[in-house]
Amino acid sequence: MENSGDSWVQCIDCRKGMSKVTSQSVSLILTDPPYFLDGMDDSWDTQRIRSRQKKGVIGGLPVGMKFDRAQGYNLYRFLKPVAEQWFRIVKPGGFVLCFSHPRLSHRAAIAIEDAGFEIRDMLAWRYEGQAKAFKQDHFVRKRDLPAEEKDRIIKVLGGRKTPQLKPQMEIIILAQSPREGTFVDNWLQYQTGLIDTSEPVVEKGRFPGTVIPVPKPRKKFGHIAAKPVPLLRHLIRIFSVEGSVVCDPFAGSGSTGIAARKEGRDFIGFEIDSEIASMADARVKVGTH
Numbered sequence: 001m002e003n004s005g006d007s008w009v010q011c012i013d014c015r016k017g018m019s020k021v022t023s024q025s026v027s028l029i030l031t032d033p034p035y036f037l038d039g040m041d042d043s044w045d046t047q048r049i050r051s052r053q054k055k056g057v058i059g060g061l062p063v064g065m066k067f068d069r070a071q072g073y074n075l076y077r078f079l080k081p082v083a084e085q086w087f088r089i090v091k092p093g094g095f096v097l098c099f100s101h102p103r104l105s106h107r108a109a110i111a112i113e114d115a116g117f118e119i120r121d122m123l124a125w126r127y128e129g130q131a132k133a134f135k136q137d138h139f140v141r142k143r144d145l146p147a148e149e150k151d152r153i154i155k156v157l158g159g160r161k162t163p164q165l166k167p168q169m170e171i172i173i174l175a176q177s178p179r180e181g182t183f184v185d186n187w188l189q190y191q192t193g194l195i196d197t198s199e200p201v202v203e204k205g206r207f208p209g210t211v212i213p214v215p216k217p218r219k220k221f222g223h224i225a226a227k228p229v230p231l232l233r234h235l236i237r238i239f240s241v242e243g244s245v246v247c248d249p250f251a252g253s254g255s256t257g258i259a260a261r262k263e264g265r266d267f268i269g270f271e272i273d274s275e276i277a278s279m280a281d282a283r284v285k286v287g288t289h
Helices: 014-020 046-052 069-089 105-114 137-141 147-157 183-190 229-239 255-262 274-286
Strands: 026-031 090-100 118-126 169-176 211-213 245-248 266-270
Touching: 014 069, 014 266, 026 069, 026 229, 026 255, 069 090, 069 105, 090 105, 090 118, 090 183, 090 229, 105 118, 105 169, 137 147, 211 229, 229 255, 245 255, 255 266, 255 274, 266 274
Parallel strands: 026 090, 026 245, 118 211, 245 266
Antiparallel strands: 090 169, 118 169
């Protein structure tokens, strides 16, 4: 399947959409799957998540603080068959760049590895986040205890907060489809497997590193996890060549498609939410930041 430009972001479950993509036709998967935290799973409901999310808090806990071992296992079970489709459509030597929440990134990496890819590295998108940890004074005050005992407990706690430092990074798993032959042989055949560090988008003039500092985008375009276009352009420029195909199975607001077009790549995107998919497709068509 090739993108004619009529539909840059198709409204379809990527597990169905990717089945129509030609084997070994994609050079780069650049995507941000559901994190399987606090309702952000395979039954993603944007309206429901928005209604529960206020100032970084979901269900009375900071975002990402609801600890449940099942989250990691569920992420693995969801992502592995998706990554197996990636393995089919990505060219030998081609790359996968998969965003993941730091706490569950190991499960995402294992799913991608078990699908057949080689885990090459872990990158970090560095940004300035907002502290989400909070003190326990409020909860102590709500207890059925004498006021003096509440004051004593609060003093003992000493202002300590929930175990969450200020978020300043998001993990990007770097995986590669096994090469055919040497790096040179694979490149001559598929134009994949090697990276271009000559003109990075971020920190121009410096050799690209594993920590990539880019501010969060001001506009979300209807999606709570929108990624900055400069960051995506930076990754696309390094890990693919002009004229190649970039695929985002979880296209969201369409930022990957915009970045791909600006870097002279073709793009295939899938998004299951009809409202977001329509907005994303229109956004990619006009190349809006």
